[in-house]
Structure formats: C-alpha cells, structure tokens
Amino acid sequence: MIRVAINGFGTIGKRVADAVAAQPDMEIVGVSKTRPSGEAFIANQRKYPLFIADIDKKQAFDAAGIEVAGDIPQMLQLCDIVVDATPGGIGAENRALYELYKVKAIWQGGEGHDVAGFSFNSSCNYEDAIGRDFVRVVSCNTTGLCRIIHAVDKVFGVEKVRATMVRRGSDPGGIKNGPIDAVVLNPVTIPSHHGPDVNTVLPGLDIVTMAMIVPTTFMHMHVLQMELKSDATREEILDMIKKHSRIGLVKKATGITSTAELKELASDMGRPRCDLWESCVYEGSVSVLNNRELFLFQAIHQEADVVVENVDAIRAMMGTVRNGEDSVQITNEALGFEPI
C-alpha cells in the first residue's frame, strides 16, 4: 500500500483524501489542519489521523473535542508521499520540510511550475512523472484545457487555441470572496496566466487565453476555439470525446445548458459532494466550421477535476503503475466514476 499524507485538509485536500482512501493500492496515514473547524471534525469522523501545523494550538483542538495525532513532521515520518493542498504560496514554503524528511511531494496549481520543476496532467504526461520526487498538479482550469487540447491534438493536430475562461467567484464554502454583483475582468490584460500554464504541460502550443470572474460558485465555463492541422467532422470530435476517460459529454437530449443543471445532475447521480471529476463538454456546442475550426463550451468543476489527477500523480511518482491509462482506469473505477 502506498502511504499518503495530505498537508492541508481543505477544499482540495479533503477530496484527495477521500479519493486516495477509496483506491485499492493506497492508504491515508494522516491529514493536517491549522485550527479546529468543521473539516477537522470530519477528519476524525473519517478516522484519518489528524496532525496540526502548530502543536501549540493542540489545546484548542482538545477543547473542541478533536483528536490530534501529532504535528506535521510526525505525519511526514509516516508517509511515502505527501499531497500538499495548502493555500497557494504556502506549499512552496513547505518544500524544505519535505526534503528534510525525504518524502515525495505533490503540489497544486496555486504554486508556480518551479516549485516542482514538473507540471502534471494524467492524460498528457503521466509517463514523464514516473519515479519523480516532486510534481505539481496544474490548476483546475489548466487541467480542463490540457485534457481537451491534448486529445484533439493527438488525432487532428492543433495549430492554435484561443480560449476564454468564465471563472467562478468563490468556492461554495468561501464566505469572504466575490464578486456579488459584477463581472470582473481577471486580468483586464491579455493573455491571462492560463495559456502560459498550459505550456508547462504542452510546451510549444500556440495558445492565448482571456479570463473573467462572475458571481457563481459551482464550476468555471470555458469558451474554446481551436484551429486544427487536419480536417475533422463534428461526429469525429464527438466520438473522440466519448472515448476519453476524463472528458464527459453533456448530452444535448438532457436539455442541460448551464452549470446549475449540471450540479443537479451530479447530485442525482449520487456523486460525493456533487463532484464532477471529468471535464463537461456540452454536446450541443461542439461545432466544426470549414473542417478546421473547432468551437465548444466546457464546464470545469474547480473543486473536483484535479482530485483524480492527484491520485494518478501518486501512482506515477511511486512507479507502481507505469501506464497512464491503466492508472486512470484504476482511479476512476475505485471512485465508481459513471459517465455523466
């Protein structure tokens, strides 16, 4: 069993912990929190040993009736690999600690590429991550872009990509973020950081991205245009998407044209926390003009799509499964990942 620790049991960390615990070849040896919270209670309830960033705060956990197993250095001594899901910027500060305790580490998209020197996406570069000590799983938006661009590129070749990200203002639990009543250009300048971030996984790709933030909490929406190197038909693109293990097709027949209805679908399907681990391409939007121009909308569940990528990154770095598609299949099956 691969022994996994999660440093930062928040939005991403708690989901990665549950996904790891569901795998046949992995176990959770510890998760961490900074202060007593609902998530700390959940860690106890799930029987994940809970470690704390500042052991001087143990009294506060004791007073809340939350069991503490120790501090983060103690957690690191129990694991083969740590998934750092602390807020962006803090993860990089933890690198020295991981080196000291000689554990492999995975960071999230809130850190820069340099934190690990390798940016990961299971569909694009799983095999290049085999045996690595440090890997960064790219952000939710970059993950969504990489999946579809790489898939189209493999079959038709991609000349260039132009994409606009309409981003959620906050995660559902975030009470301090916004906007409440505005569309915020983020940034107002072009390009946004997403294109260069895609290049950390797909170097050399001609991609320009723009982004804005809107008052919603569930999912980002991507408006994607790709120029292809060879002719394609709409049917061929749809076939390709249907075969992809991490891209779902929002069937036109469902009548779904929004993120809100997708959340309802995920809930009705019994997905934990309504999580949509796959990119959700709207079938009705997939259009090919002049045989070479592809247009589509895809919704990306910001809290979920990177979760399965973290699980695959663990297997690649530990070298236990050497083929990306095999790992994706194990991860998906363990989660009971039925297509949308």
Ligand code: NAD
């Ligand atoms: P979050 O704030 O929900 O959770 C962070 C967790 O880290 C919290 O539990 C907090 O208690 C803990 N923490 C804070 N400081 C710590 C420290 N010094 N040591 C240990 N734990 C500490 O954040 P999140 O949204 O889960 O984001 C985590 C990372 O994932 C970031 O890099 C972020 O950019 C990335 N990411 C977030 C999303 C998203 O939509 N939320 C999507 C993709 C990637």
